[in-house]
Amino acid sequence: MGALSERIGVVTGASSGIGAATARALAGAGMRLVLGARRGGQLATLCNDIRAAGGHAHAVATDMRDEAQVERLVATAVERYGHLDALVNNAAIGTVRTIADGRTEEWRAIFETNVLGTLAACRAALRNMLPRGAGDILNVTSASAHEAWPYLSVYAASKAAVASLSRGLRAEVAGQGIRVMTIEIHNVGGTDFASHFDPAVLPSAIKRWEELGLLSRESPMITADDVARAVLFQLSQPDPASIHHVTIRSRAN
Numbered sequence: 480m481g482a483l484s485e486r487i488g489v490v491t492g493a494s495s496g497i498g499a500a501t502a503r504a505l506a507g508a509g510m511r512l513v514l515g516a517r518r519g520g521q522l523a524t525l526c527n528d529i530r531a532a533g534g535h536a537h538a539v540a541t542d543m544r545d546e547a548q549v550e551r552l553v554a555t556a557v558e559r560y561g562h563l564d565a566l567v568n569n570a571a572i573g574t575v576r577t578i579a580d581g582r583t584e585e586w587r588a589i590f591e592t593n594v595l596g597t598l599a600a601c602r603a604a605l606r607n608m609l610p611r612g613a614g615d616i617l618n619v620t621s622a623s624a625h626e627a628w629p630y631l632s633v634y635a636a637s638k639a640a641v642a643s644l645s646r647g648l649r650a651e652v653a654g655q656g657i658r659v660m661t662i663e664i665h666n667v668g669g670t671d672f673a674s675h676f677d678p679a680v681l682p683s684a685i686k687r688w689e690e691l692g693l694l695s696r697e698s699p700m701i702t703a704d705d706v707a708r709a710v711l712f713q714l715s716q717p718d719p720a721s722i723h724h725v726t727i728r729s730r731a732n
Contacts, residue, residue: 482715484509487560489553491543491600492570494521496670497619500703501567504711506534513556515541515549516570543570543596544588553603565615565714566604568597568641573634575676575684586633593637594644601648605657612656615714618645619706622665622728628693630684649723658721660713665728668700699729 488505492498494516502514506529516522519540529536537559541552556563571593574585601616608614620642623635642661649659673681688694709727716722 481508482717483711486510486564487513487556487562488565488567488714489513489515489556489563489600489604490567490569491515491541491549491552491596494518494525496672497664497667497703497706498567498569499525500707501569501710502536503529503534504704504707505565505567505714506536507532508711508715510565511535511560513537513539513552513559515539515543515552517542541570543593543600544591546595546599549596549599550603553600553607557607562611563604563607563614565617566600567710567714568600568616568618570596571619571634571637571672572675573631573637573672575630575673575680576633577630578632580680581633589633589637590640593634594640597641598644601644605652608657609652609655613718614656615658615660616645616648617660617662617710617713618642620645620661620663622663622726624663626693627691629687629691630680656718658718660722661724662706662709662713663724663726664701664706665726666694666698666700667703667706669702701727701729 488510490498490502493502493514502512506512514522514536522538526536526538539552539555541548572589618641621638623631624639624642628635645659645661706727709725713722
């Protein structure tokens with residue numbers, strides 16, 4: 480029996496990319512999962528694949544901008560399995576645009592998804608974890624949170640907020656059996672995170688990132704599976720050990 484066998488987990492943003500890779504890795508380690516994402520069809524397919532491989536996964540279509548849906552996601556895990564052991568806050572969106580050309584509706588969507596959605600999920604999870612005196616919360620952050628990435632400034636600000644609230648939450652629950660961890664990612668390839676970037680703006684953004692040394696076409700990118708293995712490593716640590724923060728990036732970066 481592995482360290483994560485029979486543990487109960489929720490993963491947000493699980494329909495593709497890092498979230499899907501994380502779900503597969505955790506299910507493969509024996510966790511029983513409730514997965515949330517906006518794209519219900521893709522989420523259902525992932526759950527079917529996990530179950531076909533012998534794992535346990537249940538899909539709950541979830542828009543992180545809807546507080547009631549976020550609470551229902553966490554409540555489903557508790558109702559199905561009796562408690563919640565781990566929450567992985569992976570769901571996030573971003574756009575490429577300068578602040579001067581910024582669109583308020585995009586800013587609002589980014590902060591409501593990346594920050595308020597993360598907060599709502601943390602609160603819902605803590606309502607079950609704190610009375611039990613046990614549980615893990617792992618929030619996905621970004622290297623852009625402390626690096627100057629033009630065109631991604633608003634996304635970076637949202638991830639800086641997640642990093643900051645994670646540190647604050649860790650201090651709030653210290654000594655109460657809850658581990659709060661973060662994983663910082665940089666240039667992950669093979670995901671659809673950039674699929675909705677404005678194609679009219681993206682070439683200018685890439686050119687500027689290359690000029691600043693933030694992006695290199697020659698450098699290999701890390702993969703969603705790389706991130707999933709790091710998440711698995713953090714959650715697998717025995718109590719009371721806690722790997723508060725992990726940064727994962729290509730060796731070339």
